[in-house]
Amino acid sequence: MVTSPVLAVRDVEKTYTSGTRALRGVSMRVQPGTVHGLIGANGAGKSTLIKILSGWQQASAGTVEWKGEPVDWSQPGQALEAGMAAVHQHTPLVDAMTVVENVFLGRRETKRWDAAARRTELLALCERVGYELNPDELVSELSVGARQMVAILQALARDPDVVLLDEPTAALSPAEREVLFRSVRRLRDAGTTFVYTSHFLDEVMALTDHLTVLRDGLVVVDSPTADVTVESLVTAIVGKRLARLEAAAPAARAVGAPVLRVRGLASPGHFGPVDLTVHEGEVVGLAGLLGSGRTELLEAIYRADPASTGEVRVDDISVRHSPRAAVRAGLALVPEDRARQGFIRDWEIWRNISLPYLSGMSWRRLLPQAVREKQLALKAVDDLGIVAGSADSPVGELSGGNAQKVVFAKWVYGPARVLLLDEPSAGVDVGAKADILQLVRRLADDGRGVLMVSSEFEELLTACDRILVIRRGEIVADLTAADTDLHEVTALASGLKEGLPA
Amino acid sequence: MNSSWRRSLAPRAAGVVYAFIALVAILTITSAVQGRPSYLSSVNLSNILDQSALIAILAIFMTVVLISGNFDLSVASTAALAGTVALKTIDSYGPVVALLAALVTGALVGLVNAVLVQKLGVNAFIVTLGTLTAVRGVVQAILDGQSITATDTTLLDLATARWTLPIAVAIVIGVLLIAGAVVLVRRGSSIVATAGLWFAGLALILLAVFRPLMLTQTAPVWIMLVLAVLTALVLRFTVVGRNLYAVGGNPEAARLSGIAVDRYKMVAFVVNGTVAAMVGVLYAGRFNSVDPTVLTGGELTVIAAAVLGGTSLFGGSGYVAKSVVGTLILFTLSNGFNVLNIGSNYQNVVQGTVLVAAASLYTATSGRERRRFRLALRRGKGDPPASAKPEEKVLVS
Ligand SMILES: Nc1ncnc2c1ncn2[C@@H]1O[C@H](COP(=O)(O)OP(=O)(O)OP(=O)(O)O)[C@@H](O)[C@H]1O
Numbered sequence: 018m019v020t021s022p023v024l025a026v027r028d029v030e031k032t033y034t035s036g037t038r039a040l041r042g043v044s045m046r047v048q049p050g051t052v053h054g055l056i057g058a059n060g061a062g063k064s065t066l067i068k069i070l071s072g073w074q075q076a077s078a079g080t081v082e083w084k085g086e087p088v089d090w091s092q093p094g095q096a097l098e099a100g101m102a103a104v105h106q107h108t109p110l111v112d113a114m115t116v117v118e119n120v121f122l123g124r125r126e127t128k129r130w131d132a133a134a135r136r137t138e139l140l141a142l143c144e145r146v147g148y149e150l151n152p153d154e155l156v157s158e159l160s161v162g163a164r165q166m167v168a169i170l171q172a173l174a175r176d177p178d179v180v181l182l183d184e185p186t187a188a189l190s191p192a193e194r195e196v197l198f199r200s201v202r203r204l205r206d207a208g209t210t211f212v213y214t215s216h217f218l219d220e221v222m223a224l225t226d227h228l229t230v231l232r233d234g235l236v237v238v239d240s241p242t243a244d245v246t247v248e249s250l251v252t253a254i255v256g257k258r259l260a261r262l263e264a265a266a267p268a269a270r271a272v273g274a275p276v277l278r279v280r281g282l283a284s285p286g287h288f289g290p291v292d293l294t295v296h297e298g299e300v301v302g303l304a305g306l307l308g309s310g311r312t313e314l315l316e317a318i319y320r321a322d323p324a325s326t327g328e329v330r331v332d333d334i335s336v337r338h339s340p341r342a343a344v345r346a347g348l349a350l351v352p353e354d355r356a357r358q359g360f361i362r363d364w365e366i367w368r369n370i371s372l373p374y375l376s377g378m379s380w381r382r383l384l385p386q387a388v389r390e391k392q393l394a395l396k397a398v399d400d401l402g403i404v405a406g407s408a409d410s411p412v413g414e415l416s417g418g419n420a421q422k423v424v425f426a427k428w429v430y431g432p433a434r435v436l437l438l439d440e441p442s443a444g445v446d447v448g449a450k451a452d453i454l455q456l457v458r459r460l461a462d463d464g465r466g467v468l469m470v471s472s473e474f475e476e477l478l479t480a481c482d483r484i485l486v487i488r489r490g491e492i493v494a495d496l497t498a499a500d501t502d503l504h505e506v507t508a509l510a511s512g513l514k515e516g517l518p519a
Numbered sequence: 520m521n522s523s524w525r526r527s528l529a530p531r532a533a534g535v536v537y538a539f540i541a542l543v544a545i546l547t548i549t550s551a552v553q554g555r556p557s558y559l560s561s562v563n564l565s566n567i568l569d570q571s572a573l574i575a576i577l578a579i580f581m582t583v584v585l586i587s588g589n590f591d592l593s594v595a596s597t598a599a600l601a602g603t604v605a606l607k608t609i610d611s612y613g614p615v616v617a618l619l620a621a622l623v624t625g626a627l628v629g630l631v632n633a634v635l636v637q638k639l640g641v642n643a644f645i646v647t648l649g650t651l652t653a654v655r656g657v658v659q660a661i662l663d664g665q666s667i668t669a670t671d672t673t674l675l676d677l678a679t680a681r682w683t684l685p686i687a688v689a690i691v692i693g694v695l696l697i698a699g700a701v702v703l704v705r706r707g708s709s710i711v712a713t714a715g716l717w718f719a720g721l722a723l724i725l726l727a728v729f730r731p732l733m734l735t736q737t738a739p740v741w742i743m744l745v746l747a748v749l750t751a752l753v754l755r756f757t758v759v760g761r762n763l764y765a766v767g768g769n770p771e772a773a774r775l776s777g778i779a780v781d782r783y784k785m786v787a788f789v790v791n792g793t794v795a796a797m798v799g800v801l802y803a804g805r806f807n808s809v810d811p812t813v814l815t816g817g818e819l820t821v822i823a824a825a826v827l828g829g830t831s832l833f834g835g836s837g838y839v840a841k842s843v844v845g846t847l848i849l850f851t852l853s854n855g856f857n858v859l860n861i862g863s864n865y866q867n868v869v870q871g872t873v874l875v876a877a878a879s880l881y882t883a884t885s886g887r888e889r890r891r892f893r894l895a896l897r898r899g900k901g902d903p904p905a906s907a908k909p910e911e912k913v914l915v916s
């Protein structure tokens with residue numbers, strides 16, 4: 018290509034104060050009017066590069082060029098002013114503000130805050146993008162997916178020349194993904210440039226024009242998307258690590274006795290009375306769009322929703338109304354919003370992992386034994402491929418996907434009878450995704466029950482024995498995974514097809 | 520191992536100890552140069568310990584409340600009320616009933632705080648500001664502007680008693696502490712994590728051998744030491760302690776991990792109230808009298824001590840031993856002013872300066888990354904980075 022890049026980095030290196038070398042000399046040229054894919058395994062350095070591009074962090078060495086000029090942005094504000102907007106992996110929004118206030122945060126075209134004009138502008142933007150949002154809702158009330166959309170709108174509202182998107186779809190449902198893809202394509206055709214990070218390779222193949230693959234802080238592939246295949250990408254991403262993309266199709270398995278029974282569980286405003294049963298050795302998928310009540314349902318089963326009514330039984334013993342009772346009864350929840358609900362940033366990996374079952378790892382259930390905790394952490398680091406300096410690294414310093422794995426590890430090694438997994442593989446790379454799904458399978462084969470939510474219905478179809486479809490807070494279908502397909506599940510979840518109440 | 524040593528010896532982790540050593544060194548040298556009696560004499564050191572013991576006890580449990588992610592401004596008022604209750608009842612009902620009544624009073628104030636904060640969800644700062652004022656009001660109403668004394672001197676005897684730890688016992692305890700540390704290291708704790716135990720054990724043995732005079736201290740000093748060691752052990756080495764840090768560090772994650780978050784936070788308040796009451800009784804006992812203004816403003820000294828010790832005001836981090844050292848710094852400062860005959864007018868100025876300087880030091884040494892995040896935040900341009908949020912709240916930790 019002869020056009021000059023709108024954004025380029027040359028030999029960028031980044032060494033964090035903890036000593037981690039996240040980038041070791043990365044060069045990348047982003048052509049105007051293209052979607053530039055930036056992919057790589059968890060901890061490869063994608064987010065770090067995005068942060069450097071957006072002026073959030075400074076490179077330890079190397080240069081960043083903006084429209085041909087070397088720039089040295091020390092603050093996100095400078096990048097924004099120049100015409101570059103970023104959506105980071107962990108959506109930084111002001112919880113206490115409304116949607117409209119967040120979308121126009123930090124804007125200074127006018128001195129006065131003209132609420133009516135902002136609302137009109139936001140509604141127009143939503144209209145253009147094709148997404149519905151209540152401008153006056155508090156951001157803290159929104160689901161993870163809707164928060165992500167607010168962050169995306171925040172970036173688009175500035176009419177930037179370049180948009181950096183760091184795993185924008187990890188928290189989105191298929192419908193919202195479509196909304197995003199449409200906007201990205203439309204804006205690209207109008208001349209906007211995108212840098213796009215994702216672990217969904219199909220997405221990357223369909224959307225991007227050019228690809229840069231990072232591995233361990235180095236560029237391993239840099240070529241037009243048309244010139245690569247999914248297989249070559251997988252190899253490039255995971256490197257020597259074995260990629261087990263295809264999980265074995267679930268064979269018909271004998272399931273055991275019911276282990277989780279939910280009767281008449283309801284939470285006003287979120288989901289109606291729900292009955293469901295999970296058996297020993299069974300992986301049950303909960304398919305639903307964002308806002309269908311799937312996350313709320315999992316939290317209510319876990320007894321974390323004080324407003325919910327109805328009964329939850331584990332091994333035929335009724336579970337009292339608190340997460341503590343739920344843990345004691347044998348429930349485990351990997352929550353959707355890991356950063357807020359999953360871990361303690363300043364704590365080491367091993368202290369985070371041992372938290373739920375600490376007494377079990379203690380001398381006389383009283384004095385925690387660091388040796389055992391660390392052994393467990395090392396096992397988890399190994400099993401799940403957590404990329405970290407050591408098991409002593411604080412979880413706050415891990416890459417997004419690796420922090421997810423830590424939250425997952427908190428529960429899977431414990432004695433839980435039923436695992437409630439909310440998007441267990443969101444944000445993890447292709448290799449780790451296969452590892453996690455296999456681990457889930459193994460847990461079920463050990464005689465536990467698994468209830469799993471995922472926005473990726475394909476994943477549910479490969480990993481689950483049975484799929485419950487939830488729409489508007491009601492379970493509308495109970496399908497055997499082997500007898501259904503993506504089309505049917507999607508149609509049921511979106512309401513294109515009416516199901517029989519399960 | 521190596522880096523954990525370095526981390527725990529860095530100013531950020533051990534600053535308060537360095538500051539204390541430096542302060543004592545300065546005072547020792549200055550008084551030696553001016554030809555005054557040795558600053559490090561057993562009498563003077565015991566004196567400082569005695570003066571700071573009660574505030575140090577409060578600081579220990581303030582640290583617990585702060586770790587749990589709450590805040591308690593009401594301790595000094597609670598102590599005053601408990602002291603008043605004790606002196607009011609002791610002559611008619613005897614010392615045991617008086618003590619119990621005082622402790623129950625303190626526990627009740629703590630319970631009120633706990634229920635308002637945890638069950639109703641009112642901000643802890645506001646709730647305890649309210650109880651600070653209201654409880655002081657009750658004291659004033661009871662005392663009606665008068666100071667009272669008691670004829671029963673049990674409390675006086677207790678608060679001023681000097682207890683001597685026999686040398687042999689001191690050595691045995693010192694050896695036991697070190698043995699405990701060895702056991703913990705065997706069980707997988709690092710040497711750094713057990714540093715307090717090694718240090719305490721060694722110090723006790725050395726004192727017993729070289730400074731036996733220091734083994735005689737007032738009852739409040741011994742109570743403070745025992746409580747400090749117990750609390751530190753519980754926080755550091757037990758499941759309860761670990762869970763308490765988790766509750767303060769990320770309440771939502773702790774709750775979803777099956778920890779009874781409310782219970783931990785409420786118990787912290789109630790224990791704090793009860794201990795404040797005990798301190799109040801000892802304080803009243805020391806002079807065998809209380810007046811309506813007793814301990815006014817004490818809560819600020821207590822919080823200052825905890826902050827000097829590096830406790831985060833936002834929960835999830837803090838060390839009991841460091842808060843005790845923080846208290847010692849504050850009292851060494853004022854003691855130094857007296858010893859050196861510097862006007863006490865400047866005392867508050869210096870104490871305030873030291874506090875802010877310490878907090879700044881903790882923040883400034885907590886890594887360049889964080890500082891830059893905070894700068895970016897303060898200038899308030901663009902999106903505040905997500906990970907800067909938790910960072911920003913680490914005022915000191
Ligand atoms: N604040 C930090 N302090 C120290 N190390 C960090 C910090 N942030 C990231 N790292 C380290 O830098 C490396 C790259 O992290 P980065 O977040 O860029 O990965 P990523 O490619 O975005 O991964 P993911 O797909 O999981 O989001 C990781 O090893 C991570 O542990």
Ligand SMILES: [Mg+2]
Nearest residue numbers: 064106416417
């Ligand atoms: Mg990332």
